[in-house]
Amino acid sequence: MQIYVDCKTETEAGVPEWAIIELQGLIQMKKENQNEATLVGDLHYFNRNRHPVLILGHHVLNGKEVKLEQPMAVIEKTNDGDKNSYKLKAIVKKKLLFKSRPKPIISNISEKV
């Protein structure tokens, strides 16, 4: 049995490059939003050292940009009638790795983040 992976790109720009954000643990949504997007957090970068910083709820996560040892391909499974096939969507060459323990934000904030 053969399942094809189509890697042709539609645009001249070639394969899009996407990113991975790697976090320890799991982000879960508190309530299922049926028809809306859910905010996760704010991503900033420090000027001085280019390190990313992610503010997630009541936590501040410090990380760094890491070049992947081996790039990754993102493929999408599609179903053309009764035939399964895959399409190349993107390549990931770098990730933002957040390894250090999140720093909790200790203060009384009345606004929801």
Place this chain on the structure above:
Amino acid sequence: MDSCHERSSEDVRKVIKTAKLHESELTEVTQILRFPDPSQQNDNLRLMLLDDNLLKEIEAGNQLIFKGDPDENAVLCTSSKTYDIKEAETSNSLLLVPELLFAASTGLDETIANNSIEGDSDSSFDKSNASLNKSADSDDRKPPREIVHKDIRSTFFTYYELKPCKPRLSKLMKLLEASRYRGPELEYAVDKSKLYNYEDLSDQIQASKAELDEELTNIQAIKIDNYYRLLEFDYEFRVLSHLLDLIEENSWPLDKISKEATLESLKDLVPNSILEAMFEFYTNASVVEGDTQYYEYKQDKVCQFLARVLLKSAGKFNLTEFLQAWRDSVPEGMTTDESLLSGIALIDKTTTPQVVWGFAESDLPEDINQRFKVLFQTKAKWTVNEISPYIQLYATEKLNVNALLTKYARASTQDGVRVFSAKHMK
């Protein structure tokens, strides 16, 4: 986490402050990460780890193929290589964010306006304006802040690890075994449901196109009426005999065989596709005279086949008699040599008379442990040269014949020669 109203740069600034960060130490673009609404969420995405070769193939837009039957471990093939697929787990979450901006694209340069920002056409794109920065904040000249929303397309805990592997070719012989060609007069008896064309084989064999093509040539598969067939041993002997008889009939020098004359002479005896293929298998181009390319028979290959013919009968032969009969059976001018018997026969020089008997690699079990068992049952001690042809198929780049022997056999020295025997005493 909250539902997603469009957040303003002010909202973001408040959070920065609360987090005890200073806006001046941050670049100008903030990316707001969010899970898209459930209708946008996609469970159809997979992550695959690539090596340099796969990356090249993908960037060239070349097709890849997953191959495997439900009862097989799937592989991924390019046009020339095969990869093993393993699912790897990570204890971390991998959030996939299309077109996420890395630091360099978020305004580290002075010319922020000239940065091409690969914004999602779907995401809202607020260019913050100096005039909007009127807040109760104590800084009176605030740096501009751009807000971009980025959706997390999917979260992964597993991905596919792709490692180059040997193509799985042993199935090919098995598939073609059932439909060996025994001659035009016996074609009526062939089970048509067991015939395979190239597309069928491509579908069934877990190998790349290049690897499959190479193996088809190695096993001498012939395309007859669009189906790939192996020749039955006796039929191959029949055809080879016709080919070799022509040498004497026409008094051709061994290096001036005429392909045209060969095909013409035998066209009524053997189907053309088989004649062409057999000629190709057994000859090399030799000299060109005028406009004509001449050929020579591959002596080693011819002699080895004829040895197999003689060895086909079961039992042990007197070595001296065998060698004489063999010499007599090959075309005049061709030389036979004991070394050609490697992989098809075993010789015992310790007995009187010395004996030889047929022992073909292709008759041995496929499983490596089973194979070593049979090998050591047949002959207690082997030199590397003697045993190599029978275990060559297991050798990989990482594990060569010597490494295999170290792993599966026990080494010792006999009369100054290194020999291998069974690892465990029975």
